[in-house]
Amino acid sequence: MDLIFSSLDILACWDVVLALLVGSVGGVLIGAIPGVGPAVAIAILLPATFSMDPIVGLTVLLGIYGSSMYGGSIPAILINTPGTAVNALTTYDGYPMTTRGEARRAIALAYSSSFFGGIFSVICLILFAPVLAKIAPMFGSREIFLAALLGIILVVTAHHRQTLIAAALAGFGIWLNTIGLEPVKYTKRYTFDQSWLSGGVNLIVVVLGLFALSQAFILLQGEDEKVRLTKLRGSFFQGFRELARHPRVAGVSATFGVIMGMVPGVGEFTAQFMSYTYARKTSKRPEDFGHGSSEGLIAAETANNAVPAAAMVPLLALGIPGEALTAMMLSVFYVHNVIPGPGLFQNRMDFVVALYIALLILNVLVLVFLLMATNQLIKVVKIPNRFLGMCVLVLSFVGVYSLRNSATDCALAAGFGVLGFVLKRLNLPIVPIILGMVLGGIMEVKLRAGMARVKTPFDFIDRPIAMILFIMIVLVLILHFRRVWRDYKQRKAKQWSTSHASISFATTMYRRRNFLLKARGRKVRGKRSRYYPRSTGKN
């Protein structure tokens, strides 16, 4: 109880209250505008939060992270365009409900599910915090290295059918992080004798380029879309009543969200995938899924909103960000010299609980705001895409230039912006680059420290947590290779079932020549075997 009171004490100042309001309302607005998303907003606001207290800055960023998914469900349901990437699954059941004339019901259900997911995860984690405080000190350098390695492997393997390029891009991130002066021996690495590369490539510059500027280029290069909105009438409270009729789906989806959020590198998509699959398999009407099923909508929205609070666990307890948004937040900690990790849980538990309480309040604020202002809020969907691109470009300047007032940083960010644009056009993942940079840096430091006291390779995993993490890494790799092998088999079977003989002239001639050679060969071999029988070795 004392812990909760001291945490409330941290939150009881006007700066934090203002940050909660700005974070919640801003997050919903950003989420509701298709094409912006929380990553762009957090990347732009990051340097601005460096001058704030850590709790204030983190509350704004957490607010945007946690509330953007509420807002993202609005365009997903009304115009079949997800506001944020994680709302993509919402379109499958939300939009068909709108076409049936049930837009208000779908939105009410999305709000109530999101609220349930958010509150469920925060309560779970507040209750779980004392256990984490006991486990976190068991993590030494070796364990943190193995956890970071597990995180990077999970990020790569989570990109189904893009694993190879995700691994290559993670390698690119690891390499980017090594550019500059090496911190122990002070030797230069890939600086090409350029003074501006000696300080290395700043993570925020890369983040702003890959997320904000690339998105601006995508919007500027694209076309404006005409949007027709459905007028919403009536109250949104009925969603809670409907949610209460599906406690099993909501509970399981929120649990998936919490568990998947805590595992570094997994996040919302896997949580949604598992929840949706579970809901469909256990539903009495599985055929409705994808055609306006209320259970499908509950599963998708509950799971993705349960993730943000849980995603803070690896960041706060181990200092390991599990995905791009928490990787950005890590820099806020470092700027204020608050080092997340086991020490934070031991010495600043009130700070950790304060963050969770802030998330709890945030969810309530967002819900109140949405219940009152949805009809006004949906108008932001009408902002033309290309104009939005101009806005993001102007705002990106604030993010990059205010960092060090460096034109070189801006040029680098523009370069990464073009790279991000190409990656987005090709539908290739960006997150492995960011996590490669962040986790690569952590792995370098922790492996060096961990190997100092290791004599044989087995010593590295002789502690229980290290052994568990090592087994998890091996398991993840085995499961991944099993899935790759199954995919390969399926693909081959499909190819064989659909393959047909080519009708091109060159192939026909090639096949004819092969047949003649084979037929001629068979004939010659037959003749020879008749006249010159094989030696049996008995003579």
Next chain:
Amino acid sequence: MSDDPLETGGHRRAGQIAFALGFVVLAVVLVALLGDQTVWKNKVKFFAQPRFWPAVGVIGMAVFGALHLKHLPRCRLSRYDLREARVWFEAVEYALWFLVYVWVVPIAGYLPTTLVFAPLLTWRLGYRSRKMLWISVIFAVVVVVVFKSVLQVKIPGGLVYEYLPGGLRSFFILNF
């Protein structure tokens, strides 16, 4: 498009071979430069070598990039790839707009530059109505006031502010 929301399709996209080729070439060049751009220290453990982590990164890029290229559907570069490459260069135009904006701000000042840049880019994007141009001007003012005047983010005053009279000069340098 599939009706099943959980199904992901894998098909060839224009430009993916060009990107994969470029990526592998970059990775191979970086691997070739590994000896020249990093140092191997004597009497230092293998895992603590300054060369170790850059090697992990660039070898990972080369190996996985090459495997990715090998697994792409085999077909020749077509006119669609060329069209896609042209789209990539369209992004370079907006990157140049951004860099010109960055270059002008320390000279002309944040507020004046943004007041010109936002409507100009809006015009370039094809919006000709007065309404949109005025919205872009209002947006420019709001951005400068929120970030520079209220949040006090570190953006230096323009060189032209030096020519303003005493009190106004410091007011503009601090707030706009």
